[in-house]
Amino acid sequence: MASSKTTRGTAVEEADGGNGGKQSIEQSIEKSAAKRSTGNAQDLAGLEAGLDALDAVQTKRVSPVEVLVQKVLPPIVAVAVVLALWKVLVVAKVTDDYKLPDPGLVWDSLRQLWLQGELLDIIWTSVSRGLFGFLIALAIATPLGLVVARVKFIRAGLGPILSGLQSLPSVAWVPPAVIWLGLNDQMMYTVILLGAVPSIANGLVAGIDQVPPLFLRAGRTLGARGLVSARHILLPAALPGYVAGLKQGWAFSWRSLMAAEIIAKSPDLGLGLGQYLENQRNNSDMAGVLLGILLILVVGIAIELLIFAPIERRVLRSRGLLASAR
Amino acid sequence: MSPALTTEKDDRVSAATAGSPGPADATGSVSIAHVHKSFGRPGAAQPVLEDINLQVRPGEFVCILGASGCGKSTLLNLIAGLDKPSSGAIEVPGGRPALMFQEHALFPWLTAGKNIELALRLRGVPRADRRPRAERLLELVRLGGAYGKRVHELSGGMRQRVALARALAQDSSVLLMDEPFAALDAITRDVLHEELTRIWSETGVSVLFVTHNVREAVRLAERVVLLSSRPGRVAREWEVDIPQPRRIEDSAVADLSVEITEELRGEIRRHGQQ
Numbered sequence: 001m002a003s004s005k006t007t008r009g010t011a012v013e014e015a016d017g018g019n020g021g022k023q024s025i026e027q028s029i030e031k032s033a034a035k036r037s038t039g040n041a042q043d044l045a046g047l048e049a050g051l052d053a054l055d056a057v058q059t060k061r062v063s064p065v066e067v068l069v070q071k072v073l074p075p076i077v078a079v080a081v082v083l084a085l086w087k088v089l090v091v092a093k094v095t096d097d098y099k100l101p102d103p104g105l106v107w108d109s110l111r112q113l114w115l116q117g118e119l120l121d122i123i124w125t126s127v128s129r130g131l132f133g134f135l136i137a138l139a140i141a142t143p144l145g146l147v148v149a150r151v152k153f154i155r156a157g158l159g160p161i162l163s164g165l166q167s168l169p170s171v172a173w174v175p176p177a178v179i180w181l182g183l184n185d186q187m188m189y190t191v192i193l194l195g196a197v198p199s200i201a202n203g204l205v206a207g208i209d210q211v212p213p214l215f216l217r218a219g220r221t222l223g224a225r226g227l228v229s230a231r232h233i234l235l236p237a238a239l240p241g242y243v244a245g246l247k248q249g250w251a252f253s254w255r256s257l258m259a260a261e262i263i264a265k266s267p268d269l270g271l272g273l274g275q276y277l278e279n280q281r282n283n284s285d286m287a288g289v290l291l292g293i294l295l296i297l298v299v300g301i302a303i304e305l306l307i308f309a310p311i312e313r314r315v316l317r318s319r320g321l322l323a324s325a326r
Numbered sequence: 327m328s329p330a331l332t333t334e335k336d337d338r339v340s341a342a343t344a345g346s347p348g349p350a351d352a353t354g355s356v357s358i359a360h361v362h363k364s365f366g367r368p369g370a371a372q373p374v375l376e377d378i379n380l381q382v383r384p385g386e387f388v389c390i391l392g393a394s395g396c397g398k399s400t401l402l403n404l405i406a407g408l409d410k411p412s413s414g415a416i417e418v419p420g421g422r423p424a425l426m427f428q429e430h431a432l433f434p435w436l437t438a439g440k441n442i443e444l445a446l447r448l449r450g451v452p453r454a455d456r457r458p459r460a461e462r463l464l465e466l467v468r469l470g471g472a473y474g475k476r477v478h479e480l481s482g483g484m485r486q487r488v489a490l491a492r493a494l495a496q497d498s499s500v501l502l503m504d505e506p507f508a509a510l511d512a513i514t515r516d517v518l519h520e521e522l523t524r525i526w527s528e529t530g531v532s533v534l535f536v537t538h539n540v541r542e543a544v545r546l547a548e549r550v551v552l553l554s555s556r557p558g559r560v561a562r563e564w565e566v567d568i569p570q571p572r573r574i575e576d577s578a579v580a581d582l583s584v585e586i587t588e589e590l591r592g593e594i595r596r597h598g599q600q
Binding site for chain 2: 025026051055217221223224228233318320
């Protein structure tokens with residue numbers, strides 16, 4: 001049978017230090033540095049410098065004005081167009097006022113909410129729930145995803161269930177959660193977890209599956225095995241998929257929470273965005289309903305832009321995976 | 327079947343095997359004795375390598391040449407310890423060999439310098455020493471200014487040089503190279519041949535270099551080993567006594583390349599006749 005004798009690198013050094021006759025590769029590198037200024041070597045150095053200069057990938061910095069024109073302006077124009085269309089429909093009286101109120105009335109509702117001092121409270125009630133629920137989901141889904149990705153038996157059992165859960169609208173969990181836990185915050189968090197955990201775990205599994213085997217092989221030749229390999233190679237290599245999973249996990253958390261808040265109403269729960277929306281429907285206040293929808297939308301987008309987009313951009317840019325970085 | 331021209335090597339196998347702590351001169355050597363490798367279930371196993379015998383002397387530059395299906399990469403994986411032979415023995419007294427792939431295999435989440443530092447770290451080099459050592463290795467491959475560069479900011483040739491520096495960071499006395507320049511353009515490859523020859527002679531590392539490019543083999547190696555295909559066997563060996571520095575355009579390189587190519591084609595033709 002095989003008897004390939006592969007001792008660790010440190011053993012090599014000891015052996016070399018012991019006999020002193022043969023020098024290690026590194027010592028040779030030290031000594032060779034001096035020789036590198038001879039004529040022939042200089043020619044080669046110049047040739048290489050030329051090739052490097054010709055081949056080097058050009059990375060150009062984008063000016064702030066370009067960013068403004070390419071990234072900021074288009075969404076502003078899009079929003080303006082939608083508002084203009086809305087106004088046109090109202091002025092043309094395509095439908096009754098109570099079904100499609102003037103944009104100005106929605107603005108008035110917003111102002112009123114602000115003046116009453118309720119606006120930030122309502123938003124914070126929902127955002128704090130959403131983010132806290134998301135963090136719990138993160139803490140559960142990360143080890144779960146790791147185990148599902150790396151342990152065959154568990155993957156065969158749990159993999160299909162996780163994928164299946166991802167396509168189940170989490171609003172379906174509200175009725176059972178209410179029966180199990182009653183109308184309280186635990187019920188909200190349960191619904192968030194059932195929405196977000198599968199999507200974060202699946203993201204991590206997909207990220208790990210897409211790690212090129214070459215990286216793992218390269219890691220093994222460098223001496224990385226087991227947990228060391230997981231820490232230095234597997235997890236960093238899977239990071240883009242994981243971050244994509246986090247982003248989607250947040251979207252699922254937010255959606256699940258809003259569904260739970262709209263359906264489950266109780267004085268104990270405090271006033272969140274979903275409850276506000278449902279209250280305005282009960283009051284037949286269409287301007288308030290539209291305001292509720294817009295606030296849910298804006299908060300969801302803001303969290304993604306402020307928290308997840310920068311993380312994702314950093315991860316992708318550092319690996320040269322972002323088209324606009326070129 | 328062509329006879330394997332491995333001669334008078336057996337005594338050296340036993341010499342290398344006997345002294346397990348390794349006499350000083352065994353460091354950097356590789357000895358492969360009667361190695362077989364097959365894949366698949368027992369019974370229906372496909373032999374990939376058959377009775378491979380090969381000795382690499384410390385500091386020697388050996389090219390392994392062969393057409394598709396000769397098991398070149400399998401052989402390197404066995405020597406690197408990534409896989410185990412079905413039978414036979416592989417001795418690498420100097421410790422785990424460094425391995426370089428056709429793809430640079432640099433980690434894109436690290437800079438060029440940090441890639442090298444990871445190799446140093448996994449080898450147990452203390453934190454304070456890592457950065458200066460990584461910088462010296464980058465200077466060795468003439469990429470002194472590339473420490474903070476991301477992998478995607480480097481050209482193909484620069485990536486392979488960083489990969490070479492990372493392999494050398496393992497401070498292994500044996501460097502295995504699996505078609506490392508096959509994906510590069512001809513101009514860059516030519517320059518890297520020169521660079522590799524220089525680094526090999528400066529460091530005294532033993533190189534086992536796998537390629538399917540006959541001229542590349544003759545340009546680089548002290549000895550060229552031709553493997554037959556399916557299963558891989560040592561078909562013939564040539565000592566290349568053309569003095570370095572050689573160029574790939576040299577007529578001596580061309581002459582020997584013609585001879586070796588004829589032999590290689592003969593090996594390939596046998597498969598068409600079966």
